[in-house]
Amino acid sequence: xxxxxxxxxxxxxxxxxxxxxxxxxxxxxxxxxxxxxxxxxxxxxxxxxxxxxxxxxxxxxxxxxxxxxxxxxxxxxxxxxxxxxxxxxxxxxxxxxxxxxxxxxxxxxxxxxxxxxxxxxxxxxxxxxxxxxxxxxxxxxxxxxxxxxxxxxxxxxxxxxxxxxxxxxxxxxxxxxxxxxxxxxxxxxxxxxxxxxxxxxxxxxxxxxxxxxxxxxxxxxxxxxxxxxxxxxxxxxxxxxxxxxxxxxxxxxxxxxxxxxxxxxxxxxxxxxxxxxxxxxxxxxxxxxxxxxxxxxxxxxxxxxxxxxxxxxxxxxxxx
Amino acid sequence: xxxxxxxxxxxxxxxxxxxxxxxxxxxxxxxxxxxxxxxxxxxxxxxxxxxxxxxxxxxxxxxxxxxxxxxxxxxxxxxxxxxxxxxxxxxxxxxxxxxxxxxxxxxxxxxxxxxxxxxxxxxxxxxxxxxxxxxxxxxxxxxxxxxxxxxxxxxxxxxxxxxxxxxxxxxxxxxxxxxxxxxxxxxxxxxxxxxxxxxxxxxxxxxxxxxxxxxxxxxxxxxxxxxxxxxxxxxxxxxxxxxxxxxxxxxxxxxxxxxxxxxxxxxxxxxxxxxxxxxxxxxxxxxxxxxxxxxxxxxxxxxxxxxxxxxxx
Numbered sequence: 340x341x342x343x344x345x346x347x348x349x350x351x352x353x354x355x356x357x358x359x360x361x362x363x364x365x366x367x368x369x370x371x372x373x374x375x376x377x378x379x380x381x382x383x384x385x386x387x388x389x390x391x392x393x394x395x396x397x398x399x400x401x402x403x404x405x406x407x408x409x410x411x412x413x414x415x416x417x418x419x420x421x422x423x424x425x426x427x428x429x430x431x432x433x434x435x436x437x438x439x440x441x442x443x444x445x446x447x448x449x450x451x452x453x454x455x456x457x458x459x460x461x462x463x464x465x466x467x468x469x470x471x472x473x474x475x476x477x478x479x480x481x482x483x484x485x486x487x488x489x490x491x492x493x494x495x496x497x498x499x500x501x502x503x504x505x506x507x508x509x510x511x512x513x514x515x516x517x518x519x520x521x522x523x524x525x526x527x528x529x530x531x532x533x534x535x536x537x538x539x540x541x542x543x544x545x546x547x548x549x550x551x552x553x554x555x556x557x558x559x560x561x562x563x564x565x566x567x568x569x570x571x572x573x574x575x576x577x578x579x580x581x582x583x584x585x586x587x588x589x590x591x592x593x594x595x596x597x598x599x600x601x602x603x604x605x606x607x608x609x610x611x612x613x614x615x616x617x618x619x620x621x622x623x624x625x626x627x628x629x630x631x632x633x634x635x636x637x638x639x640x641x642x643x644x645x646x647x648x649x650x651x652x653x654x655x656x657x658x659x
Numbered sequence: 660x661x662x663x664x665x666x667x668x669x670x671x672x673x674x675x676x677x678x679x680x681x682x683x684x685x686x687x688x689x690x691x692x693x694x695x696x697x698x699x700x701x702x703x704x705x706x707x708x709x710x711x712x713x714x715x716x717x718x719x720x721x722x723x724x725x726x727x728x729x730x731x732x733x734x735x736x737x738x739x740x741x742x743x744x745x746x747x748x749x750x751x752x753x754x755x756x757x758x759x760x761x762x763x764x765x766x767x768x769x770x771x772x773x774x775x776x777x778x779x780x781x782x783x784x785x786x787x788x789x790x791x792x793x794x795x796x797x798x799x800x801x802x803x804x805x806x807x808x809x810x811x812x813x814x815x816x817x818x819x820x821x822x823x824x825x826x827x828x829x830x831x832x833x834x835x836x837x838x839x840x841x842x843x844x845x846x847x848x849x850x851x852x853x854x855x856x857x858x859x860x861x862x863x864x865x866x867x868x869x870x871x872x873x874x875x876x877x878x879x880x881x882x883x884x885x886x887x888x889x890x891x892x893x894x895x896x897x898x899x900x901x902x903x904x905x906x907x908x909x910x911x912x913x914x915x916x917x918x919x920x921x922x923x924x925x926x927x928x929x930x931x932x933x934x935x936x937x938x939x940x941x942x943x944x945x946x947x948x949x950x951x952x953x954x955x956x957x958x959x960x961x962x963x964x965x966x967x968x969x970x971x972x
Binding site: 456460464469587642 | 759764770944945953955959
């Protein structure tokens with residue numbers, strides 16, 4: 340367990356120093372990539388919790404990113420009026436971020452209740468279908484009486500300047516650290532053990548007197564809320580909110596990144612996001628056909644490597 | 660009323676195309692136990708093979724033949740090279756590897772089409788949107804407002820499904836497929852060669868999807884990633900009908916096709932009462948898709964295993 344915490348500490352120390360390194364080599368352009376790594380890692384940590392520990396292969400996580408983003412974006416766009424006529428709009432992140440988490444979490448609970456009636460392949464397809472539902476739902480929206488894509492005003496926060504790249508990056512990094520440490524501790528609690536037990540053997544959990552469905556739904560909803568936070572952060576990083584946020588290629592790439600970083604490790608989320616987005620950045624700037632090479636690489640990874648980065652680093656440690 | 664009948668037929672036709680893709684996918688799920696995100700790719704491969712062949716030879720039927728042959732060969736190669744190593748892996752590995760196949764194939768098609776000489780010497784700026792026509796005459800018209808070609812697709816679908824029914828229920832290979840879907844280990848223990856059965860099933864699925872791509876092409880055109888749109892609707896169909904059940908896929912495909920078309924048409928009109936036409940049009944189009952996912956959620960809430968599925972393992 341100590342090795343696990345040391346690796347987490349080293350990873351975050353490196354991430355905290357990364358902007359300094361970028362300014363030393365005069366490549367501040369990459370602050371964008373770095374910030375995206377951190378935001379996506381938040382969503383991935385949540386996915387790893389339900390997937391790696393809970394055995395729920397959700398192919399719909401991008402839906403919660405979109406929900407979080409739309410909650411914040413719509414509130415900001417309507418900051419001088421009201422949303423749907425009765426919700427006062429705001430650009431205040433301290434209000435809209437928690438709201439984004441609550442809305443994502445509640446929708447996550449609803450989706451979980453239906454989707455967790457099934458297992459395996461069916462669960463995967465149903466979460467994908469719900470994400471598509473969200474995608475088409477957002478496509479149907481008319482924001483400002485115009486299209487479904489909208490430019491929103493920047494969010495703000497007391498003391499911290501969200502428009503400042505460094506302020507925003509370190510805030511996101513702190514939130515990621517809180518999520519990683521929180522989830523890492525959560526898997527050791529009785530709640531976490533029931534979720535893990537349900538992955539291993541549902542019938543046996545029931546024989547032991549648990550009804551893991553309730554904890555599974557709670558875990559799914561918690562992951563949705565955390566993913567909603569990642570969506571809320573996205574709003575400060577891009578000027579637009581658009582239905583594509585919920586698109587299935589995004590959900591698919593989340594699964595890829597979790598596998599690449601190492602399932603059932605939580606901190607693997609950060610490694611997976613860094614490795615994947617780093618590679619994407621490297622390939623995309625060299626060839627328009629980077630998807631071809633990513634696809635081949637992915638097949639090779641599954642057939643030959645099979646173990647993610649953090650899985651190798653953490654070999655021999657346990658969650659207890 | 661006339662609008663209703665026209666939309667009903669259009670819905671049935673879309674359901675029929677969907678069925679060609681979904682029936683193969685549900686067989687692959689049911690028999691091989693593999694979740695195959697690359698199934699939609701077979702549709703795209705079929706559409707592009709047909710488009711290129713029709714453009715080069717001017718013969719639609721040669722295009723359909725090319726689509727079926729190319730899809731079959733590609734399906735066999737995939738099974739031997741990648742899919743067969745995934746049978747005993749968990750779902751996530753299957754998702755990742757087939758997602759990789761999807762990315763690589765879609766991009767690979769783009770790379771090939773870019774380098775294909777479309778009569779102007781080839782080059783970087785060539786279109787990826789290929790169009791081609793089918794020689795199905797519009798007259799005498801079976802029903803005004805519905806192109807005869809739509810009836811042709813329905814007829815092909817019915818024919819193929821009849822053949823599939825015969826194959827599964829009346830032949831030795833079909834017996835293996837049914838046994839494999841029932842219980843893989845037991846079928847293997849009773850002497851069925853799974854190493855032979857699995858490539859057969861996978862290739863049948865590939866051929867069906869490739870055929871669907873070829874005959875849907877004159878309507879949808881060959882567009883990058885076109886098959887993936889069908890893939891996601893196929894997931895809905897399979898979950899609704901019950902994983903592994905061809906019978907369920909038939910009913911669910913037609914249901915999904917009809918519900919989507921009708922919801923898209925009529926919600927559009929209802930919405931125009933409340934919204935300006937542009938917004939109503941956009942919302943109406945989205946509601947067509949939304950309706951099928953809602954349908955799925957409702958069915959699952961009542962019957963998690965789908966119409967004809969066994970309890971999920």
